[in-house]
Amino acid sequence: MTIELATLDGKAPQPSRAMESPLSIRGLTVSYGQKPAVFSVDMAVEAGKMTAIIGPNGAGKSTLLKAALGIVKPLSGQIQVFGAPLERQRARIAYVPQRASIDWDFPTRVIDVVLMGLYRQLGLLGRVRNTHRLRAKHCLERVGMADFAERQIGQLSGGQQQRVFLARALAQDADLYLLDEPFAGVDAATEKAIINVLKSLRAEGKTVVVVHHDLATVRDYFDNVFLINTSKVAEGPVDTCFTAETLQATYGGRLATAQVDQLAAALV
Ligand code: ADP
Ligand code: MG
Numbered sequence: 001m002t003i004e005l006a007t008l009d010g011k012a013p014q015p016s017r018a019m020e021s022p023l024s025i026r027g028l029t030v031s032y033g034q035k036p037a038v039f040s041v042d043m044a045v046e047a048g049k050m051t052a053i054i055g056p057n058g059a060g061k062s063t064l065l066k067a068a069l070g071i072v073k074p075l076s077g078q079i080q081v082f083g084a085p086l087e088r089q090r091a092r093i094a095y096v097p098q099r100a101s102i103d104w105d106f107p108t109r110v111i112d113v114v115l116m117g118l119y120r121q122l123g124l125l126g127r128v129r130n131t132h133r134l135r136a137k138h139c140l141e142r143v144g145m146a147d148f149a150e151r152q153i154g155q156l157s158g159g160q161q162q163r164v165f166l167a168r169a170l171a172q173d174a175d176l177y178l179l180d181e182p183f184a185g186v187d188a189a190t191e192k193a194i195i196n197v198l199k200s201l202r203a204e205g206k207t208v209v210v211v212h213h214d215l216a217t218v219r220d221y222f223d224n225v226f227l228i229n230t231s232k233v234a235e236g237p238v239d240t241c242f243t244a245e246t247l248q249a250t251y252g253g254r255l256a257t258a259q260v261d262q263l264a265a266a267l268v
Contacts, residue, residue, distance in 0.1 A: 020083035022047050022176040022207040023068055028077030030063050036075070037063040039231045045176075048205050049223040050198060052212040054242075056251050059229045061211045062098055065178050069095055081176065091120050094174035096165045098181050098211075099158060110156070110164050111149040114139055117171030139167040142200075144193050159190030166194060177201060180211045195221055218242055 023045040030038040038060040045051055053061050066072040068079055070086050081089035094117070114136040115128060122128065140146045143163040153161060162182055169177060177198070183191050198208050198221075209226075212218065218225060218238060225242045227233040227250040234246040 020047070021045055021080070022082055023209065024080040024083075025064075025068065026078045028064070028067055028079070029075045030060070030067050030072055030077075031075050036060075036230060038067065038074075038228075041077070041228065041232045043226060043232070043235065045207060045209055045226075046224055047207050048202065050202055050208045050210065050221065051224040051226055052210055052218050052222040053226045053228060054212055054215070054218065054250065055228040055233075059250075061228060062180055064228065065095070065180055065209075065211060068178065069093060091172075092175040094169035094172040094177050096162075096169050096177075096179040096182055099162055099165070099184065108153050109149070110140070110145065110151050110153055111136055113153050113164050114167045114171050117168035120172070136167070136171055139170040140164070142170055142197055143167045157187070159186035162186050163190055163193060166197060170197070175206055177206060177208045179209070181213055182210060183217075184213060215247070 021044045025041060025043040028038055028041045029036050055061050063072060067074050079086050082092060115132060118132050137146060140149055143166050145163050145167060153164060182194050201208055222238055224236060225238055226235045227246050229250050233250045234241040
């Protein structure tokens with residue numbers, strides 16, 4: 001649906017980019033073998049909001065993000081990013097992978113990890129200039145890691161590494177941020193630092209999608225939820241879609257009834 005808005009100064013209305021879904025997925029099926037990891041999933045991420053992707057282990061949450069990024073090839077389905085094919089919009093997406101999937105065997109300084117976020121601006125043969133270094137430093141400041149710029153990434157704690165990966169995503173200056181379990185196994189200070197950065201991105205009008213495992217903080221942190229267990233269970237505002245019923249449908253026997261009751265109490 002297109003809404004035409006008359007403007008006071010009589011100029012033709014500009015098509016509103018904000019109205020386009022930052023990530024729109026239709027009929028997505030991904031399979032690594034015989035059994036699909038993601039089956040026939042539709043998704044419409046709301047612009048300028050924070051959305052949590054929630055589901056049990058092995059539900060296809062990471063696979064959904066990887067398909068959205070073109071990292072895994074779907075069996076079927078269409079993916080649009082801000083109303084255009086993914087290939088044309090890659091520069092507008094920043095991704096923070098699940099930390100466990102990264103292995104730092106080779107020595108790399110923190111500042112270099114963040115500079116990797118700038119490679120599209122640098123080009124393959126581009127020289128790192130002072131402006132790039134300043135920008136990387138600024139991103140480290142935003143996550144409270146400025147003092148660690150010269151340290152080796154492998155020597156940092158899990159929480160500190162997670163903040164550095166977020167700084168790298170910030171350096172990309174994207175419009176859509178996809179994060180895979182950024183709070184898993186991090187300390188309380190890091191969790192707070194990360195959520196504050198994500199909220200500031202939202203305040204700037206950016207869209208944030210987070211695979212999230214802690215059901216207790218969903219209501220505090222997020223506007224919308226996307227519940228998945230291979231197939232989509234529910235999608236929409238936390239108020240209406242994050243309920244005892246939808247959680248039971250998502251987790252089935254894997255979430256003890258007592259947990260569901262506890263959550264239901266917290267939900268009202
Ligand atoms: P989640 O992130 O929700 O825990 P994943 O998307 O990682 O789930 O995985 C969904 C399913 O796909 C699981 O059954 C998992 O074992 C399987 N899977 C994920 N990645 C691969 C892979 N690279 N090769 C084979 N199977 C995979
Ligand atoms: Mg995962």
